[in-house]
Amino acid sequence: MSRRTVLTHAGIVTAAAAVTTLVPGVATAVPVKAPQTTPTDVPRSMNGWALEKEANHVSTVWTRPVPGTGLEVDIRIGDVEAILLHVVRRFHYEVEQLTRIDLAGWRQMDGLKKNRPESNLASGTAVRIRPGASASGGLFPLQMLTLRDILADCEGVVRWGGDDSPVDESLFYIDRGPDDELVRKVADRLRLAEATPGHGAGVEVDVLSRSRRGRADRLAKEQRAS
Secondary structure, three states, rough: OHHHHHHHHHHHHHHHHHHHHHHHOHOOOOOOOOOOOOOOOOEEEEEEOOOOOOOOOOEEEEEEOOOOOEEEEEEEHHHHHHHHHHHHHHHHHHOOHHHHHEEEEOOOEEEEEEOHHHHHHOOOOEEEEEEOOOOOOOHHHHHHHHHHHHHHHOOOOOHHHOOOOOOOOEEEEEEEOOOOHHHHHHHHHHHHHHHHOOOOOOOOOOOOOOHHHHHHHHHHHHHHHH
């Protein structure tokens, strides 16, 4: 074997060894820990969602139209948006027609009480419907029945400030944390309903039917007691 052949083979072996050391085998790879979906080092509203300092810029909160109403509101995009806009639309269609000044969403934490449900506004997970009507007794009996049906439609994911102490009948907010699977489940169901003709907000329903009344009454009892 010539000297040139020996050097060539030696170079190939050396290069192969170098590649082996640079590219670890699958068996020796260090597993990477999945990132936490809900970091604990960020300020949060009462329901556990991260606060946002502003809307429409490097934020999860954006101004979104409320389909079919001519309204818009600053809201947390994604599942929260799907759920709370459903609440707003049904209220608009079935309880009382809303104007621009009757709907408010995200606002900065300044001026809000951190240990109260109103803090959820600062995370984009709450809306005020008729902001000036926060005192108790602002709805007629049939309006109340419809509101209870709307809440039952959200399977307890949304809570009404009228069941809180102190009472705030204008406030509607997400009552589950960001990792709660029911939030995604309800949002997916509402999105599917909106995409299906004859379903979703705006479709006439009989809130006085026995099945719907029973469902709404059970949830009302649970939420009033909590």
